Structures are given as C-alpha cells and as structure tokens.
Amino acid sequence: MATLRDSLGDLVADVDGLFLFSPSAPHYERFDDVDVTQVVIAAENGVDADAFVELPLGFENVRDRIKFGIEGAMEQGFVAEGDTVACSLAMFGDDADTVVRIRVDESVRSGVYDLFIDSRAEPGVVRDVFEVAIDLGKKGQKGKPVGALFVVGDAGKVMNKSRPLSYNPFEKSHVHVGDPIVNVMLKEFSRLDGAFVVSDAGKIVSAYRYLEPSAEGVDIPKGLGARHMAGGAITRDTNAIAIVLSESDGMVRAFKRGDLILEIDPEEY
Numbered sequence: 001m002a003t004l005r006d007s008l009g010d011l012v013a014d015v016d017g018l019f020l021f022s023p024s025a026p027h028y029e030r031f032d033d034v035d036v037t038q039v040v041i042a043a044e045n046g047v048d049a050d051a052f053v054e055l056p057l058g059f060e061n062v063r064d065r066i067k068f069g070i071e072g073a074m075e076q077g078f079v080a081e082g083d084t085v086a087c088s089l090a091m092f093g094d095d096a097d098t099v100v101r102i103r104v105d106e107s108v109r110s111g112v113y114d115l116f117i118d119s120r121a122e123p124g125v126v127r128d129v130f131e132v133a134i135d136l137g138k139k140g141q142k143g144k145p146v147g148a149l150f151v152v153g154d155a156g157k158v159m160n161k162s163r164p165l166s167y168n169p170f171e172k173s174h175v176h177v178g179d180p181i182v183n184v185m186l187k188e189f190s191r192l193d194g195a196f197v198v199s200d201a202g203k204i205v206s207a208y209r210y211l212e213p214s215a216e217g218v219d220i221p222k223g224l225g226a227r228h229m230a231g232g233a234i235t236r237d238t239n240a241i242a243i244v245l246s247e248s249d250g251m252v253r254a255f256k257r258g259d260l261i262l263e264i265d266p267e268e269y
C-alpha cells in the first residue's frame with residue numbers, strides 16, 4: 001500500500017527546479033544536496049543563495065508572488081520555458097507549509113516582474129509608490145476612502161502631457177516618495193484630485209496634475225472611470241507606469257504600456 005509520502009511525493013517527482021520563497025536558514029539548509037536548481041525568492045538574500053530573485057513587495061496574494069518569482073527566474077536564466085518547478089512557501093505560518101508544482105510557460109508571465117524591474121523608475125521607487133497607495137487604501141483620509149493616481153517615471157514627458165489643476169505644493173521642495181512625511185502629507189491634503197507625478201528617482205515632481213493623454217485604443221476593465229482611463233492612457237503615451245488607488249472599490253491597480261498589469265487589495269497587506 002502506497003504511503004502518504006509516496007503519493008504526495010509525485011508533487012515534486014522529476015521537477016527541474018526548487019523555488020524557496022523567503023526560506024529560513026534551517027529550511028534552506030535542508031535542501032543542501034538536492035539534485036535540482038534551487039532558486040531563492042525573498043526580500044533579501046539572507047541565505048546567500050547563488051540563484052536569487054529579489055521580491056520588492058510582500059505580495060500577500062500567493063499567485064502574484066509565485067508568478068513574480070518564476071518571471072524573475074526566467075529573466076535571469078535560472079529556469080526555461082517548459083521546465084516544471086516545485087515552489088515551497090509559507091501560506092499560514094512563518095515557515096514553509098505549502099508546496100506548489102507549476103509548469104513554467106508564457107501563461108506565468110503576468111508582467112509584474114517587468115513592472116518593477118524593467119520600468120523607467122527604479123524598482124525601489126515602484127515599491128515605495130505601491131506602499132503609499134496601499135497605505136492610503138487601508139487608512140484613507142481621516143478614515144474616509146480616497147482615490148489617488150500616481151504616474152511614476154518619465155516625468156518630463158508626463159508633465160508635457162498634463163496641466164496643473166491648482167498650485168503645486170511640491171514645486172520648490174525635494175520630497176522623495178519613500179519619505180515617511182509623504183504618508184502624513186497625503187492624509188492632510190484636502191483632496192487628492194488629479195495625479196501625482198513622480199520622477200524615475202522617486203522625487204514627487206507635482207501634485208494636482210490633469211493628465212491629457214490621447215485615450216483612444218486604451219482598453220481598461222469595465223466599471224473603471226476617468227482616473228483609471230487617464231492612468232492607463234498616460235502609460236501608453238509615455239514610458240511611465242501608473243499606480244491607481246480606486247475610491248470606489250479600494251483596489252490598487254498598476255498600468256504599463258496601456259495594459260492593466262497588477263491588481264492588489266490593500267486589505268490583504
């Protein structure tokens with residue numbers, strides 16, 4: 001009679017790679033002499049792995065996390081299309097409690113890795129803007145839900161394709177989107193109309209910008225309105241990405257080249 005170990009062993013039988021998501025050192029050492037490519041995907045390479053993919057965001061959604069890891073491993077040549085990999089990750093506890101078997105193919109490519117790593121803005125800036133948008137999504141302004149639109153990268157071109165809705169409070173200051181003060185400021189602003197324009201290096205160039213991209217041919221999900229349309233369209237007309245917090249449904253969405261790339265729920269963070 002087959003044991004449970006035999007039956008579940010099929011999950012990892014003849015895989016080409018083992019992906020360890022944020023492994024502890026003891027968990028990592030358990031696989032010291034496994035005979036397949038090991039890739040560590042984590043916020044930092046604490047276990048000093050040879051094959052490492054940096055996770056810029058926590059990705060509470062496991063599907064997004066796995067897709068990001070596989071996309072990053074493909075980009076770096078650790079695995080190739082057609083490979084099958086086993087992913088070990090923590091879903092409920094602090095250490096690995098889940099194994100996922102997945103085949104590496106184009107369907108895994110969600111564009112999330114590309115959004116963070118191959119955009120004009122630095123990966124850390126993209127991460128900082130996500131964190132500001134997620135924080136705003138969780139807390140709102142004075143407890144009320146609020147929407148916001150951040151256009152990140154290629155600021156010169158974005159400014160040329162937009163106009164001021166009112167005076168720009170960032171005109172004479174050098175505020176980086178990762179500065180803690182930003183979260184406080186955004187909560188104090190009377191309203192977050194228009195778009196925030198952020199430079200490649202993360203400087204907030206302007207607030208209250210009215211974006212005027214040409215919108216024909218930009219296809220955004222039904223039910224999303226002008227803020228999302230402007231966010232999608234500006235990323236088609238420039239090399240910027242757009243991160244949009246919806247006042248209506250509280251979701252944070254990212255657009256690049258006119259396409260919706262990522263949708264996350266701040267409540268999961």
Ligand SMILES: Nc1ncnc2c1ncn2[C@@H]1O[C@H](COP(=O)(O)OP(=O)(O)OP(=O)(O)O)[C@@H](O)[C@H]1O
Binds near residue numbers: 210
């Ligand atoms: N072209 C634009 N450029 C900059 N900001 C815009 C633009 N169009 C709309 N907005 C901003 O989006 C806000 C909300 O507009 P609207 O409700 O139509 O968008 P939405 O996509 O439905 O967003 P939400 O899901 O937050 O309601 C507007 O008050 C305005 O501040």
Ligand SMILES: [Mn+2]
Binds near residue numbers: 226248
């Ligand atoms: Mn709306």
